[in-house]
Amino acid sequence: MSNVLVIAEHEHGHLRKVNWSVLSFAKKAAAITGGEVIVALLGAGLGDAAKQVAQFDVAKVIVVDDSTLENYLTGEFASAVAGVAENADARIVCTVASLRGKDFMPRVAVKLEAGMISDVMDVMEEDDELLFKRPVWSGKLTEVLQATTDIICATVRHTEFDAMEPTGAGAEIEAGSPDIEGDGAEFVSFDAIISERPELSDANVIIAGGRGMKSREGFAQLEAFADLFGGAVGATRAAVDSGMCPNDWQIGQTGKVVAPDLYFAIAISGAIQHLAGMKGSKTIIAINKDPEAPIFQVADYGLVGDAFKILPELHAAVKAAKG
Ligand SMILES: Cc1cc2nc3c(=O)[nH]c(=O)nc-3n(C[C@H](O)[C@H](O)[C@H](O)COP(=O)(O)OP(=O)(O)OC[C@H]3O[C@@H](n4cnc5c(N)ncnc54)[C@H](O)[C@@H]3O)c2cc1C
Structure with missing residues (x-):
C-alpha cells in the first residue's frame, strides 16, 4: 500500500x-x-x-x-x-x-x-x-x-x-464502479449563487472588506473595484454577520482559506481569525484609518486613511492605467 x-x-x-x-x-x-x-x-x-x-x-x-x-x-x-x-x-x-x-x-x-x-x-x-x-x-x-x-x-x-x-x-x-451506498439523505434542490466573478479560492485578485465598510453600499464599491481586476470579493466575519455581504464571502478561520497574488484588505482590523485565512497571499495591500491596526503587520503595502476617500481615488487610477 x-x-x-x-x-x-x-x-x-x-x-x-x-x-x-x-x-x-x-x-x-x-x-x-x-x-x-x-x-x-x-x-x-x-x-x-x-x-x-x-x-x-x-x-x-x-x-x-x-x-x-x-x-x-x-x-x-x-x-x-x-x-x-x-x-x-x-x-x-x-x-x-x-x-x-x-x-x-x-x-x-x-x-x-x-x-x-x-x-x-x-x-x-x-x-x-x-x-x-x-x-x-x-x-x-x-x-x-x-x-x-x-x-x-x-x-x-x-x-x-x-x-x-x-x-x-x-x-x-x-x-471505476465501486458499490455506492447512501445514508438516507435525498437531494432536493441546489440554489447556486450565479456570479461572473471567480470563486474566492481560485481568484488571483481578492478585494476584501471589513466592518469599516459600514453597509451593503460600501461593499458595492468593493465589487466595482474587484471587477476592474476580474477579481473576487471577500469579507471578514464581522462584515458578514452585520449583513453587509453574503456569508460565502467570509475569509478566515471559519471561512475560506485563500492565497491570491494580490489581496486588498480594506477597513479590516486584522484579527488573527481573519489572518488565518489570508496571510499566505503573495502581496497584501491594507487600507485602514488606524495606523496601529494589526493588518499592517502582515501587509506589504499600507495606506493609512479613510477607505471612502482612498478607494474612489484608487479606482479612478486603476481604471485610467488600464486605459
Ligand atoms: C471562533 C472565532 C472564529 C472567527 N472566524 C473568523 C473568520 O473566519 N474570519 C474573520 O474575518 N473573522 C473571524 N472571527 C472574528 C474576528 O475575531 C474579528 O472579530 C473580525 O475579523 C473583525 O472583523 P473586521 O476587521 O471587519 O472588524 P473590526 O475588528 O471592527 O475592524 C474594523 C476596522 O476597520 C477600520 N475602519 C473603520 N472605518 C474605516 C474607514 N472609513 N476607512 C478605513 N478603515 C476603517 C477600523 O480602524 C478597524 O481596524 C472569528 C472569531 C472567533 C471567536
Missing part, C-alpha cells in the same frame, strides 16, 4: 484550480511512500474533466461516472471514495481542504479505519516515519503529526503548494 489517491474537486465536471496544488502535495507524498499518484473523479458526465486531468503527470485517472453522484450527497460520495481507495492500493487518500472535502473525508476515514488529518500544510519523512504538518490555534502554531494507521485520509491546504502544471502526459483513464 503506497499510492497517493487524490479526489479531484469539480462542480458538474468543471474542475477547480485548487486541484493542481493538491497534485503537488500528492507528488511530494508519493516520493516518500514510494507509490504513484492516482486521481479519482466522481460524479456524472465527466468525460472532458477526465481528459483534462490526464494531461497532468499522474499514473492514472479513475472515473466513477454514476448518476447517483450527479448531485453531491455526503453519504453516497464518501462510500464511493472509500470503494475507489480500497482498489487503488492507497496509503494516502486526499482532497482539497474545502467545505466539501472537510465534509466527506472524515467519513471516508471511518470507512477505511484510517487516520484523518485536516488542513495539511506539508508532508515529510523522518526516521522512516510519515509526518504531516498542520496549523493549530488559527495558524499561530503548527503541529507535526505522525501517521500511525495503515491508511491516512487528508484534506490539503491548497495555499501551501504551488499548482502543478500540465505536461500533456496523457495518463491512462480507467472506469
Whole structure:
C-alpha cells in the first residue's frame, strides 16, 4: 500500500484550480511512500474533466461516472471514495481542504479505519516515519503529526503548494464502479449563487472588506473595484454577520482559506481569525484609518486613511492605467 489517491474537486465536471496544488502535495507524498499518484473523479458526465486531468503527470485517472453522484450527497460520495481507495492500493487518500472535502473525508476515514488529518500544510519523512504538518490555534502554531494507521485520509491546504502544471502526459483513464451506498439523505434542490466573478479560492485578485465598510453600499464599491481586476470579493466575519455581504464571502478561520497574488484588505482590523485565512497571499495591500491596526503587520503595502476617500481615488487610477 503506497499510492497517493487524490479526489479531484469539480462542480458538474468543471474542475477547480485548487486541484493542481493538491497534485503537488500528492507528488511530494508519493516520493516518500514510494507509490504513484492516482486521481479519482466522481460524479456524472465527466468525460472532458477526465481528459483534462490526464494531461497532468499522474499514473492514472479513475472515473466513477454514476448518476447517483450527479448531485453531491455526503453519504453516497464518501462510500464511493472509500470503494475507489480500497482498489487503488492507497496509503494516502486526499482532497482539497474545502467545505466539501472537510465534509466527506472524515467519513471516508471511518470507512477505511484510517487516520484523518485536516488542513495539511506539508508532508515529510523522518526516521522512516510519515509526518504531516498542520496549523493549530488559527495558524499561530503548527503541529507535526505522525501517521500511525495503515491508511491516512487528508484534506490539503491548497495555499501551501504551488499548482502543478500540465505536461500533456496523457495518463491512462480507467472506469471505476465501486458499490455506492447512501445514508438516507435525498437531494432536493441546489440554489447556486450565479456570479461572473471567480470563486474566492481560485481568484488571483481578492478585494476584501471589513466592518469599516459600514453597509451593503460600501461593499458595492468593493465589487466595482474587484471587477476592474476580474477579481473576487471577500469579507471578514464581522462584515458578514452585520449583513453587509453574503456569508460565502467570509475569509478566515471559519471561512475560506485563500492565497491570491494580490489581496486588498480594506477597513479590516486584522484579527488573527481573519489572518488565518489570508496571510499566505503573495502581496497584501491594507487600507485602514488606524495606523496601529494589526493588518499592517502582515501587509506589504499600507495606506493609512479613510477607505471612502482612498478607494474612489484608487479606482479612478486603476481604471485610467488600464486605459
Ligand atoms: C471562533 C472565532 C472564529 C472567527 N472566524 C473568523 C473568520 O473566519 N474570519 C474573520 O474575518 N473573522 C473571524 N472571527 C472574528 C474576528 O475575531 C474579528 O472579530 C473580525 O475579523 C473583525 O472583523 P473586521 O476587521 O471587519 O472588524 P473590526 O475588528 O471592527 O475592524 C474594523 C476596522 O476597520 C477600520 N475602519 C473603520 N472605518 C474605516 C474607514 N472609513 N476607512 C478605513 N478603515 C476603517 C477600523 O480602524 C478597524 O481596524 C472569528 C472569531 C472567533 C471567536
